[in-house]
Amino acid sequence: MAGIRDNWRVIVLVLAILASTFALFSPTLAPNGGNSVGNATDSGPTNLQYGLQLSGGTRIRAPLIGVHASGVDFGQDNTSAVRSNIAAELQGVDRTDVRVRAAGQYRGVTQQTNIAEVTAENVSAQQLGDALSAAGYDYEETHDEVSQVTREQAIQVLRQKVNAAGLSGGEVRSTTTAGNEHFIIIEVPNRNRSSVLNLVESRGQVLIQAYHPDGSGGYTRTTLMTSEDLDDVGAAEQPQNTNAPPQVSVVVRESSAQQVQQRFVDTGVAQDGGTRCRYEESPNNTEPCILVVQDGQVINSFGMRDSLADSLRSGDWASNPTFVLTTTNFSEAQELSVNLQAGALPAKLDVGEGGEGSSMYVSSSQSEGFKRDSLIAGVIAVLAVSGVVFARYRRFAVAGPMVVTALSEVVILLGLAAAFSYPLDLSVIAGFIAAIGTGVDDLIIIADEVMAEGNVRSRKVFQSRFRKAFWVIGAAAATTIVALSPLAVLSLGDLKGFAIFTILGVIVGVLVTRPAYGDILRSLLTEDR
Amino acid sequence: VSGVDLPFGLPEVDYTDYSNRQLATIPLGVLLAALIVIGGFWAVTGAPVEPGVAFTGGTELRVAVGDTDQPRQEIRQAFSSQPSGIQEVAGDNSFIVTFDQDVSTRQLEQEANQAGFDVLSVESTSASFGASAQTQALIGVAVAFLGMSVLVFAMFRSFVPSIAVVLSAFSDIVIPIALMNVLGIQLTLGAVAALLMLIGYSVDSDILLNNHVLRRSGGFYESMYRAMETGITMTITSLAAMSVMTIVATIFGIGLLSSIGLILVFGLAADIMNTYLLNVSLLRWYKYEGVGR
Numbered sequence: 001m002a003g004i005r006d007n008w009r010v011i012v013l014v015l016a017i018l019a020s021t022f023a024l025f026s027p028t029l030a031p032n033g034g035n036s037v038g039n040a041t042d043s044g045p046t047n048l049q050y051g052l053q054l055s056g057g058t059r060i061r062a063p064l065i066g067v068h069a070s071g072v073d074f075g076q077d078n079t080s081a082v083r084s085n086i087a088a089e090l091q092g093v094d095r096t097d098v099r100v101r102a103a104g105q106y107r108g109v110t111q112q113t114n115i116a117e118v119t120a121e122n123v124s125a126q127q128l129g130d131a132l133s134a135a136g137y138d139y140e141e142t143h144d145e146v147s148q149v150t151r152e153q154a155i156q157v158l159r160q161k162v163n164a165a166g167l168s169g170g171e172v173r174s175t176t177t178a179g180n181e182h183f184i185i186i187e188v189p190n191r192n193r194s195s196v197l198n199l200v201e202s203r204g205q206v207l208i209q210a211y212h213p214d215g216s217g218g219y220t221r222t223t224l225m226t227s228e229d230l231d232d233v234g235a236a237e238q239p240q241n242t243n244a245p246p247q248v249s250v251v252v253r254e255s256s257a258q259q260v261q262q263r264f265v266d267t268g269v270a271q272d273g274g275t276r277c278r279y280e281e282s283p284n285n286t287e288p289c290i291l292v293v294q295d296g297q298v299i300n301s302f303g304m305r306d307s308l309a310d311s312l313r314s315g316d317w318a319s320n321p322t323f324v325l326t327t328t329n330f331s332e333a334q335e336l337s338v339n340l341q342a343g344a345l346p347a348k349l350d351v352g353e354g355g356e357g358s359s360m361y362v363s364s365s366q367s368e369g370f371k372r373d374s375l376i377a378g379v380i381a382v383l384a385v386s387g388v389v390f391a392r393y394r395r396f397a398v399a400g401p402m403v404v405t406a407l408s409e410v411v412i413l414l415g416l417a418a419a420f421s422y423p424l425d426l427s428v429i430a431g432f433i434a435a436i437g438t439g440v441d442d443l444i445i446i447a448d449e450v451m452a453e454g455n456v457r458s459r460k461v462f463q464s465r466f467r468k469a470f471w472v473i474g475a476a477a478a479t480t481i482v483a484l485s486p487l488a489v490l491s492l493g494d495l496k497g498f499a500i501f502t503i504l505g506v507i508v509g510v511l512v513t514r515p516a517y518g519d520i521l522r523s524l525l526t527e528d529r
Numbered sequence: 530v531s532g533v534d535l536p537f538g539l540p541e542v543d544y545t546d547y548s549n550r551q552l553a554t555i556p557l558g559v560l561l562a563a564l565i566v567i568g569g570f571w572a573v574t575g576a577p578v579e580p581g582v583a584f585t586g587g588t589e590l591r592v593a594v595g596d597t598d599q600p601r602q603e604i605r606q607a608f609s610s611q612p613s614g615i616q617e618v619a620g621d622n623s624f625i626v627t628f629d630q631d632v633s634t635r636q637l638e639q640e641a642n643q644a645g646f647d648v649l650s651v652e653s654t655s656a657s658f659g660a661s662a663q664t665q666a667l668i669g670v671a672v673a674f675l676g677m678s679v680l681v682f683a684m685f686r687s688f689v690p691s692i693a694v695v696l697s698a699f700s701d702i703v704i705p706i707a708l709m710n711v712l713g714i715q716l717t718l719g720a721v722a723a724l725l726m727l728i729g730y731s732v733d734s735d736i737l738l739n740n741h742v743l744r745r746s747g748g749f750y751e752s753m754y755r756a757m758e759t760g761i762t763m764t765i766t767s768l769a770a771m772s773v774m775t776i777v778a779t780i781f782g783i784g785l786l787s788s789i790g791l792i793l794v795f796g797l798a799a800d801i802m803n804t805y806l807l808n809v810s811l812l813r814w815y816k817y818e819g820v821g822r
Contacts, residue, residue: 061658178665193651194638353633358654366591366649369621373781377774384769392536392762426785430719433786434726437770441733441763448759472740475684476733482676483729486669492662493583493718494785502726 006459007523013516016508017408020415023047047418051425053494054371056364057189058196061175062357064154064184064347066119067128068147071140074102074114082137086116089131093120099150099346106149107156113140115147119347145182150346158186158200160342165199165334167191177491184349193361201351202295205344206336208325210267211279211301212288219283221291224263226344229256233340236333245300245326246333250340252321261318269304270312277303292325294339300327374429381433382407385440397524398447405517406439412508413501427498434498435505438480442473442514450521459522466518473514477506535754536762544750544809552810556803560700563707570710578706581715584663586630586656587613588637591782592646593623600624607644608637618782623649625782630656666721673728674698681732689819690743693811694735697803701731705795719788726789727796730767734760734804742812749816757805764804768797 024046052059074082079100087095097120103113116139118128125142132139146154155172162170170188177183188196207223214220227233232251239247252260264270268288277289279301292300311317327333351357362370385406389399410432417424449469450462480502487499535541544552571577582589594600601615604626614627628637634653641648654662677698682691702724709716734756741756742749775790 177661178668179661181661192648194635197635354655356655356657358658359634359651360653361648361651363647363649365647369649369781370783373620373777374783374786377777377781377783377786380777381770381774384773385766388762388766388769392766426783427722430722430786430789433770433774434730434789437767438730438733440766440770444763444766445737445759448755448762452755468745471744472733472737475680475736475740478680478684479677479732479736480726480729482680483673483725485676486672487722487725490665490669492665492669492721495718495722498722498789499725 007519009512009515009519013405013408013512016412016415016512020412020418023415023419024411048414049418049421049423050367050371051423051428051494051497052187052189052360052367053362053425054367054374055189056362056367057169057187058191058193058359058361059188060186060193060196060200060349060351060357060359061183062349062351062355063182064119064146064151065121065350066117066146066150066347067123067125067142067144068115068117068150069125069128069132069139069142070115070147071113072100072116072132073138074100075137082116082135085135085137086118086128086131089134090118090120090123090127093118093123101147101149107152109149109152111147111149115149117147117150119146119150121348146347151182151184153346154349155184157204157342157345158184161199161204161338162186162188164338164341167196167199175491178489190364192363193359197351197359199338200345200349203345203348204339204342205295206339207291207293209291209293210263210269210288211277211283211286211291212267212269222263222267224267224269224290225252225256225260227340228343229253229260230340233337236327236330236337238330238333245328246330247324247326248333248337248340249322249324252323254321257318257321260321261312261315264304264312264317270309272309272313274306274309275303277301292327292336294336299332299336300325302326370426374426378429378433378436382436385436389440389444392444393447398451398521401517401520401524402440402443402447405443405513405520406436409435409439409505409509409513412512413505416504416508417501422497422500425494425497427494427496428501431498431501431505434502435509438476438502438506439509439513442476442509443517445469445472445476446514446518447521450518450525462522462525466522469518470515473510477510480506536758537765539761541754544753544813549810549814552806552813556697556700556807559799559802560703563700563703566707566710567703578709578716579713580659580663581717581720582627582652582659583654583718584659584666584716586654586659588628588632588634588651588653590626590628590637590641590651591618591623591649592626592641593621593649594646603644604646607646608640610637619779620781623782625784630659662718666716666718669721670702670724670728673725674702677728677732681736684736685739685743687743687815689811689815690739693808693815694732694739696811697735697800697808698728698732700803700807701796701800702727704799705792708795709792714788714791717784717788719785720792722785723789723792723796726793727800730793731796731800731803734764734800735808737763738804738808739812742816749813753809753812760804761801764797764801768794771797 082100083098084095087093087098097118099117101115103111125144129142151174155174158172162172167188172186175183175185186200206227208225209221209223211219211221229252230250231253234249237247269275269290275287278286279289289301291298327336386403389402393399413432413435446469450465484499484502487495567577594603597603604615604624610628610632612626613629616625638648638651678695681694685691737760738756741752745752771790771793775787775794778786778790
């Protein structure tokens with residue numbers, strides 16, 4: 001019994017190592033419990049998850065473009081009128097770039113006051129404020145960023161885009177800096193930078209429009225449907241007949257079907273006998289056309305078959321409202337499908353040139369290299385530490401347990417990373433190495449203290465010396481924690497992981513491993529057992 | 530004077546041969562020189578240390594060029610804009626090519642692909658993001674230093690021993706910054722992490738020294754030599770680990786680890802001087818002359 005009471009610190013250490021081993025290797029704790037999206041960060045034999053640097057992929061971090069004003073008094077005007085009035089006061093800003101929302105609940109986000117928002121580029125918060133004043137609307141405050149509701153919507157759209165494009169393991173989230181700025185972070189494993197950027201940088205606003213005579217000799221465009229009118233969007237398809245263009249089939253919502261049908265008829269697209277579109281060759285002399293417009297660009301134009309036009313005019317179509325959109329090439333069809341499924345981004349990500357976005361791409365070969373090489377760097381650092389302590393003490397009983405104890409700290413830290421699914425990247429590995437460094441320093445303090453002035457004969461002497469050593473260790477631990485805690489809070493690149501794991505290492509060391517080393521040393525050095 | 534041998538067969542210095550003023554002159558002189566270097570650099574460039582891509586904004590590509598006699602020339606020809614730096618990674622024959630903020634990352638990627646380079650990684654930081662990182666780094670270092678100082682004063686509760694620790698920690702971070710200026714090393718995120726780490730880590734040997742001298746029975750020199758024996762072992766162990774990590778990480782092109790390692794090597798080396806010349810002289814003055822006053 002005395003054995004357990006005296007060596008409880010060693011027992012705690014052994015238990016901590018066992019728990020960490022369990023967290024690292026137990027299949028019951030494996031990440032991605034089957035149904036989660038993809039397993040791109042799969043970690044092989046352990047439960048460790050790897051960050052981008054060690055698994056490969058792309059990360060984009062950017063704010064959304066836009067400004068908003070809160071506490072806006074709309075007066076007697078309805079939101080639609082407010083929208084037009086604000087747009088009229090801002091040069092080069094279209095009505096569609098202005099969003100006006102009354103206070104209320106929006107998809108789980110509570111908006112406290114009335115908000116007016118502009119998501120066009122190059123409009124400052126100051127300009128929005130001036131426009132509101134000029135239009136006669138009072139407001140409380142302007143903000144140099146989009147509103148929270150818009151941000152949440154953007155995150156949802158981006159998530160759908162990433163999923164619809166089949167980027168498995170992709171993740172979209174927002175982050176807040178210490179200066180209270182908001183950024184969107186998009187992480188996609190195993191994809192290069194441009195393929196991710198292509199997917200997320202455009203608004204992805206798709207309009208299906210009719211191009212038809214305006215009755216006074218010219219042509220005009222009328223929107224037939226948008227992604228909001230759609231119930232179901234198919235994947236891009238290449239029909240068996242290779243001459244046929246790639247296509248995306250869509251099903252229109254029941255609630256919109258009647259209206260959409262009426263627009264087809266009113267614009268003349270569904271005229272008797274169908275339409276033959278010559279928008280490409282002679283836009284000023286064509287029968288009515290259907291245009292697929294993406295972010296303001298016409299990506300395809302086509303006419304309508306006789307039979308479909310008949311069904312639209314007779315009203316049969318609305319009971320089975322399917323429609324096939326065609327494109328000129330397959331990648332356009334893919335993009336169209338993704339954009340229709342996800343809907344339009346309420347605001348653009350600031351990822352362009354001169355924007356505020358930053359990005360990182362690591363190829364899979366490079367990430368494998370980082371994984372292997374950082375392991376080598378860590379192992380060599382441990383060997384260097386071992387070499388120095390063996391040279392210094394020349395006693396295996398002192399130096400051996402020192403190295404083993406320091407390594408057990410790393411095992412516990414790895415276990416914590418696995419248990420909390422904290423993705424390992426280079427900065428976390430730097431934290432492990434720092435933990436070994438501070439850990440061995442403390443073990444040296446313990447060893448020197450308890451071995452001072454010859455042999456440690458009694459347990460009492462040992463206890464008193466150990467306690468003295470611990471004052472210094474506690475003080476040193478406190479300074480390290482204080483010095484690194486700003487880094488754990490600030491969003492300085494990837495350094496958060498370094499700070500978190502160095503601090504965790506110090507805490508685990510002071511509470512678990514370093515006291516246990518004292519016990520091990522005592523049982524090896526004291527004689528009155 | 531004492532029965533303690535310094536570790537690793539280091540020659541024992543008889544501190545009684547030197548006055549406090551003599552002991553303190555060297556570290557204070559080095560600190561002054563470091564401050565002059567930093568001040569001069571600041572006056573000329575507008576920043577205390579040359580900021581790297583993470584702080585100025587810009588793009589960093591790592592490319593494998595393949596078999597060629599003149600890889601650097603090929604890299605220069607491949608890109609329409611002039612790189613601000615090309616650094617070879619010895620471990621895998623790849624190159625880290627840096628561009629300043631005015632260049633389109635997308636275009637660089639395309640040009641690298643067109644030239645037949647294998648693009649291993651791309652990192653781009655916007656100028657505004659870099660600027661905010663710069664502010665945050667400054668705030669971080671200031672808060673960390675302040676926090677450490679407050680903690681040290683709370684632990685020792687007397688002015689001279691506390692200020693000795695704080696002053697040597699200050700010198701421990703100033704000297705590496707001056708060395709960066711002299712050697713032309715840019716400030717990276719890793720370097721900032723290392724400076725913060727130094728604030729917490731380099732004071733360990735000072736705390737140990739103060740603890741032995743102030744809180745233990747026994748004479749000044751006996752306590753000091755004992756603290757020195759332990760403290761030098763600690764610092765040399767860390768120096769050994771960080772030196773090899775720096776070398777290995779440089780060979781493999783793991784920038785984060787090599788810059789953390791290098792700055793810690795500078796700072797820990799400075800710490801040996803600051804602890805055992807500056808801190809010791811201040812403590813000895815405090816112990817023999819300062820307490821009675």
